[in-house]
Amino acid sequence: MATATAPALNKRIGFLGSGQMAEALARGLMKRGLVSGDRIACNDPNPARTNLFKSFGATPYESNADVARNADVIFVAVKPQHVAQVLSEVRPVLTEGHTVVSIAAGITIDKLVEAAGPDAHVVRVMPNTPCLVGETAAAMCLGGKANADDEKLVRTIFEAVGKIYTVDEKLLAAVTGLSGSGPAYVFMMIEALADGGVRAGLPRDIAQALAAQTVLGSAKMVLETGTHPGALKDMVTSPAGTTIAGVHELERAGTRAAFMNAVVAATDRANQLSKM
Ligand SMILES: NC(=O)C1=CN([C@@H]2O[C@H](COP(=O)(O)OP(=O)(O)OC[C@H]3O[C@@H](n4cnc5c(N)ncnc54)[C@H](OP(=O)(O)O)[C@@H]3O)[C@@H](O)[C@H]2O)C=CC1
Numbered sequence: 001m002a003t004a005t006a007p008a009l010n011k012r013i014g015f016l017g018s019g020q021m022a023e024a025l026a027r028g029l030m031k032r033g034l035v036s037g038d039r040i041a042c043n044d045p046n047p048a049r050t051n052l053f054k055s056f057g058a059t060p061y062e063s064n065a066d067v068a069r070n071a072d073v074i075f076v077a078v079k080p081q082h083v084a085q086v087l088s089e090v091r092p093v094l095t096e097g098h099t100v101v102s103i104a105a106g107i108t109i110d111k112l113v114e115a116a117g118p119d120a121h122v123v124r125v126m127p128n129t130p131c132l133v134g135e136t137a138a139a140m141c142l143g144g145k146a147n148a149d150d151e152k153l154v155r156t157i158f159e160a161v162g163k164i165y166t167v168d169e170k171l172l173a174a175v176t177g178l179s180g181s182g183p184a185y186v187f188m189m190i191e192a193l194a195d196g197g198v199r200a201g202l203p204r205d206i207a208q209a210l211a212a213q214t215v216l217g218s219a220k221m222v223l224e225t226g227t228h229p230g231a232l233k234d235m236v237t238s239p240a241g242t243t244i245a246g247v248h249e250l251e252r253a254g255t256r257a258a259f260m261n262a263v264v265a266a267t268d269r270a271n272q273l274s275k276m
């Protein structure tokens with residue numbers, strides 16, 4: 001897990017778009033003490049969203065340009081089809097001191113630089129919603145005039161709420177398909193495991209808690225022991241025991257192929273978005 005508290009960041013954070021991912025990031029960063037609400041600027045056409053940000057101390061602005069004027073790190077957190085528009089709005093006020101961080105799926109560095117201008121310090125990141133609880137899995141690549149200082153800054157921000165890796169841009173679609181979209185697959189898995197527990201007679205609350213804790217504990221074993229997940233699976237699987245009976249059903253249902261196909265389908269969709 002990311003450290004309980006992080007040293008406060010001497011930067012103001014702005015959000016162009018104050019939707020689900022901006023909220024998860026803002027709340028996660030505040031929880032870790034990296035930034036306080038009064039250092040967060042935001043914009044969104046939906047007043048319910050700006051009111052929600054206001055409730056945790058952020059300042060809503062009337063325009064994206066005003067957010068940029070009141071921030072050092074600018075998160076582009078709108079849907080992919082709105083990215084070019086919001087960047088064209090902030091472009092006139094961007095300075096060398098700004099780091100522009102796009103989290104939009106499929107929007108390439110080339111497109112970001114085209115919209116933000118050739119002097120913009122642009123970083124492309126693919127995070128996921130568990131940044132809310134300090135456990136994001138994210139990857140980034142740099143573009144435009146972004147330099148080692150921008151990379152360090154973005155790393156500091158995301159390491160406060162989880163893990164971040166620097167990758168070649170061509171790999172970001174696969175990151176999107178795996179860890180960007182991945183929480184949805186895991187939530188479905190937890191829901192299904194809990195349903196199985198209920199089907200087998202457990203009360204719903206206990207079934208859900210057992211399912212979530214099982215996923216958490218298993219993930220920790222992979223990360224902390226470094227042991228291959230197949231070997232960890234074998235450790236659970238007694239000859240002619242209960243687990244192999246369950247594993248056999250998962251194999252019969254093509255579960256592994258289904259997970260692989262999900263990652264590939266989401267990766268393909270990220271690549272499609274890059275071409276739109
Ligand atoms: N959700 C996730 O798990 C992840 C999302 N992402 C990326 O993050 C981005 C945001 O996703 P998500 O938070 O889920 O989406 P949301 O739809 O929840 O948030 C986007 C917000 O931007 C607002 N918006 C629309 N136009 C503008 C504008 N011109 N200026 C300012 N705000 C505007 C939207 O308002 P309205 O709804 O009224 O249009 C909406 O509230 C996407 O590009 C996505 O690819 C990346 C990783 C994970």
Ligand SMILES: O=C(O)[C@@H]1CCC=N1
Pocket residue numbers: 105176180181
């Ligand atoms: O579903 C989406 O397009 C976004 C990008 C990754 C997660 N959510």
